[in-house]
Amino acid sequence: MSLILLVLIPVAAFILFLIVLLFIFFSIPSRRDFHFFRRHALVTGGSKGIGFQLAVGLIERGCNVTIVARNVKDLQKASDELQVLADQRGQRQKVQWKSIDMTADYNVIKTAFDDCAKELGPIDILINNAGHSVQAPFSELPVTDFEKQMKVNYLSAVYATRAVVDDMKARKTGHISFVSSAAGQFAIFGYSAYSPTKFALRGFADTLHMELLPYKVNVGVLYPPNTDTEGFKVVLEELLTMPEETKLMSDAAGLFTPKFVAEAHLKDIADGNYTTTIGLDGWMLGVLTAGASPEKSLFRALTQGALAGIFRAITLVYLGYFNGITKKCYRRRLAEKEEERENERKEE
Numbered sequence: 001m002s003l004i005l006l007v008l009i010p011v012a013a014f015i016l017f018l019i020v021l022l023f024i025f026f027s028i029p030s031r032r033d034f035h036f037f038r039r040h041a042l043v044t045g046g047s048k049g050i051g052f053q054l055a056v057g058l059i060e061r062g063c064n065v066t067i068v069a070r071n072v073k074d075l076q077k078a079s080d081e082l083q084v085l086a087d088q089r090g091q092r093q094k095v096q097w098k099s100i101d102m103t104a105d106y107n108v109i110k111t112a113f114d115d116c117a118k119e120l121g122p123i124d125i126l127i128n129n130a131g132h133s134v135q136a137p138f139s140e141l142p143v144t145d146f147e148k149q150m151k152v153n154y155l156s157a158v159y160a161t162r163a164v165v166d167d168m169k170a171r172k173t174g175h176i177s178f179v180s181s182a183a184g185q186f187a188i189f190g191y192s193a194y195s196p197t198k199f200a201l202r203g204f205a206d207t208l209h210m211e212l213l214p215y216k217v218n219v220g221v222l223y224p225p226n227t228d229t230e231g232f233k234v235v236l237e238e239l240l241t242m243p244e245e246t247k248l249m250s251d252a253a254g255l256f257t258p259k260f261v262a263e264a265h266l267k268d269i270a271d272g273n274y275t276t277t278i279g280l281d282g283w284m285l286g287v288l289t290a291g292a293s294p295e296k297s298l299f300r301a302l303t304q305g306a307l308a309g310i311f312r313a314i315t316l317v318y319l320g321y322f323n324g325i326t327k328k329c330y331r332r333r334l335a336e337k338e339e340e341r342e343n344e345r346k347e348e
């Protein structure tokens with residue numbers, strides 16, 4: 001190869017790279033920083049776990065906060081703690097709670113949210129966090145669990161968003177968050193009722209992000225991994241009686257504190273980012289599943305472009321490992337049944 005070609009090829013590649021960079025730069029929507037001070041934030045599922053820590057972080061950033069959940073005692077306790085924190089800041093911030101079952105009829109939720117806005121002003125930040133999970137093999141889950149999961153994890157977020165979005169559009173400001181899950185990016189054994197509800201949130205958020213761009217209303221999705229909350233402990237207790245498959249697969253993931261998860265998301269809201277992932281595994285999953293999801297950061301967009309292929313290869317190895325667990329457990333159970341039958345025959 002001549003010397004000229006040796007020089008020309010890298011130069012052409014560099015120019016091509018710059019052209020691609022410019023195309024991406026001018027294609028991604030610009031990030032809008034979001035300021036929390038004096039805003040009214042409403043957090044569903046704000047009495048415990050990730051939702052409570054999000055409420056703490058919002059108070060620390062100067063918001064007035066409404067927390068929503070069902071259990072009145074828990075709400076009262078959480079609200080008192082938040083008010084103490086708010087008073088310590090000396091900024092005359094207010095905290096209120098509202099007992100609402102987020103699986104209720106839309107009109108009930110709309111009326112309750114309007115009441116919240118009467119007290120603390122129009123809702124500027126909505127965090128759709130209320131949710132819970134049931135896990136079992138598909139054939140063992142009652143079909144009603146699928147309806148319940150869809151209601152609490154997905155439809156509650158649709159109703160809450162519908163209740164606030166017109167006002168945000170009219171005021172041309174606001175932020176709406178959806179708390180999905182790592183299981184909303186990567187579905188494994190036992191999650192047939194839960195994962196689809198969390199995947200659905202992403203589809204909803206992707207659409208909403210595009211529709212709300214002209215109105216300057218930001219949208220974000222948080223994908224928590226295993227997080228040390230009451231909700232997660234309940235799942236752990238259930239895991240004790242669950243098939244080995246889910247236990248073995250869940251062991252592959254780490255455990256994070258709700259504070260860590262909440263802070264990461266609030267930072268992304270402030271920076272105007274769309275996606276929040278947690279930890280190294282979460283970041284890899286985020287890159288891998290970015291697909292046609294919105295992206296506002298040039299750095300993140302380039303990382304996704306550069307690494308998606310290699311992360312796909314790594315995920316295929318993970319999937320192979322999980323499929324191996326599924327087959328191994330199936331064969332072991334078959335062998336156990338066979339042994340039982342053999343013992344019964346001997347006893348006869």
Ligand SMILES: NC(=O)c1ccc[n+]([C@@H]2O[C@H](COP(=O)([O-])OP(=O)(O)OC[C@H]3O[C@@H](n4cnc5c(N)ncnc54)[C@H](OP(=O)(O)O)[C@@H]3O)[C@@H](O)[C@H]2O)c1
Pocket residue numbers: 044045046047048049050051068069070071072074100101102103129130131132133152179180181182183223224225226227228229230231232
């Ligand atoms: N913890 C994890 O490992 C993890 C991982 C991935 C994703 N997530 C997601 O993160 C979110 C928070 O999880 P978490 O672990 O912090 O949960 P958590 O500790 O169980 O708290 C759940 C909160 O939601 C409220 N809630 C539940 N059902 C409700 C309903 N029908 N109406 C109104 N409020 C309701 C609960 O209060 P009441 O019971 O009083 O209503 C509580 O305040 C959930 O969407 C969950 O799916 C969690």
